[in-house]
Amino acid sequence: MKRIFYLDNLRFLLVILVIFHHAGQAYGPGGGWPIIDSRQLPMLGAFFSVNASFFMGLLFFIAGSVQPLARNIRGTREYIRSRVRRLLIPFIFIAAVFFIPLNYSIGSYDSITGYLRFLVTKEGIASFTGHNWFILHLFIYSMLALPVEAFVDRLIAKLPHHKKPAITPVSVFFFLTAVSLLIGTITFIVRIHFPVDRWIMFAGVIRMEAAHLPQYLVFFLSGIFLRRINIPDAINLKHAVLWMIASLLLIIGVYVSYFIAFKTGTRLFAAGGNNMHSFVWSFYESFLAVSISITLLYLSKEFLNRRSAILQFFGENSYGAYLIHVFPMVGFQMVIASSQFHPFMKFIITGSISAAISFAFAALVRQVTIVRRYV
Numbered sequence: 001m002k003r004i005f006y007l008d009n010l011r012f013l014l015v016i017l018v019i020f021h022h023a024g025q026a027y028g029p030g031g032g033w034p035i036i037d038s039r040q041l042p043m044l045g046a047f048f049s050v051n052a053s054f055f056m057g058l059l060f061f062i063a064g065s066v067q068p069l070a071r072n073i074r075g076t077r078e079y080i081r082s083r084v085r086r087l088l089i090p091f092i093f094i095a096a097v098f099f100i101p102l103n104y105s106i107g108s109y110d111s112i113t114g115y116l117r118f119l120v121t122k123e124g125i126a127s128f129t130g131h132n133w134f135i136l137h138l139f140i141y142s143m144l145a146l147p148v149e150a151f152v153d154r155l156i157a158k159l160p161h162h163k164k165p166a167i168t169p170v171s172v173f174f175f176l177t178a179v180s181l182l183i184g185t186i187t188f189i190v191r192i193h194f195p196v197d198r199w200i201m202f203a204g205v206i207r208m209e210a211a212h213l214p215q216y217l218v219f220f221l222s223g224i225f226l227r228r229i230n231i232p233d234a235i236n237l238k239h240a241v242l243w244m245i246a247s248l249l250l251i252i253g254v255y256v257s258y259f260i261a262f263k264t265g266t267r268l269f270a271a272g273g274n275n276m277h278s279f280v281w282s283f284y285e286s287f288l289a290v291s292i293s294i295t296l297l298y299l300s301k302e303f304l305n306r307r308s309a310i311l312q313f314f315g316e317n318s319y320g321a322y323l324i325h326v327f328p329m330v331g332f333q334m335v336i337a338s339s340q341f342h343p344f345m346k347f348i349i350t351g352s353i354s355a356a357i358s359f360a361f362a363a364l365v366r367q368v369t370i371v372r373r374y375v
Contacts (some may be wrong), residue, residue, distance in 0.1 A: 064223025195272020320362025
């Protein structure tokens with residue numbers, strides 16, 4: 001399959017952002033991380049909120065965008081086998097080789113039998129899913145999207161002579177606005193019962209944060225649909241400029257809101273509930289996600305649509321780095337927990353070292369031919 005270089009390069013940049021996001025969780029608000037530093041940086045909350053608004057959704061969009069290309073080349077049957085090989089098997093491997101033994105070693109269980117009984121509970125499944133919920137979701141979305149692709153193919157086939165819709169700044173504006181409003185509406189309804197950072201076990205086995213699920217699904221399906229009519233590759237400055245400006249203003253707005261909350265205790269947004277603060281944040285975050293995503297897609301297409309040795313290194317090893325980055329990160333956070341470094345320095349150092357180790361380790365293990373088939 002011909003590589004779309006700008007998507008490869010954008011994907012590894014997003015993975016690095018994910019690594020720094022997780023690195024900061026020991027030093028900022030939110031909790032739910034194995035290591036919590038005694039000194040906290042409240043303003044990291046703004047960094048977390050901006051990241052969470054778009055980065056996983058954009059990763060899903062990229063995955064959806066390349067799915068039609070992969071399926072067309074490999075065929076549906078081989079594509080399904082490749083998803084099992086590249087997603088499901090690595091997910092099981094990381095759970096069995098890393099999460100399960102490590103959780104047992106640091107936990108307080110009466111016996112191995114007791115631990116095995118724990119592993120089949122909702123809490124146990126969540127414990128070995130961890131950050132790789134994304135991998136599991138991607139596998140599920142990929143499978144469920146196959147009939148959606150067939151529907152999209154039939155829809156496009158009905159266009160006169162396969163005529164593609166005109167891509168104008170006005171049409172892009174209305175389309176992206178409609179997508180933002182759709183995501184915001186569904187998100188607000190979901191967050192009445194499932195606020196941000198409340199993780200649940202769907203059907204008892206699938207770990208998910210329901211608060212962002214509408215965005216993930218819409219972004220993934222949008223990637224499939226838009227790739228079919230080649231819209232991502234056609235976006236230019238005229239289409240993106242308004243959203244670039246909006247993304248900058250909306251990001252500034254998030255940081256200002258956190259600064260106001262830090263200084264006065266007055267929160268402008270809410271993570272969930274049936275209230276105006278949650279309503280505003282649901283739509284604000286949706287427009288933030290769409291504006292940042294279209295900005296990054298355009299900038300990466302313009303400036304990163306190429307391949308060099310360093311870009312190839314990061315692109316090829318980003319998946320492996322994502323799979324294992326939490327393990328060296330938590331270990332390093334434990335090592336420096338008692339140091340007198342400022343928490344911001346700990347955050348930067350932890351993120352940098354964790355990214356370096358994760359990409360280097362992924363590159364090392366991918367020297368083995370069979371590993372490259374899976375990672």
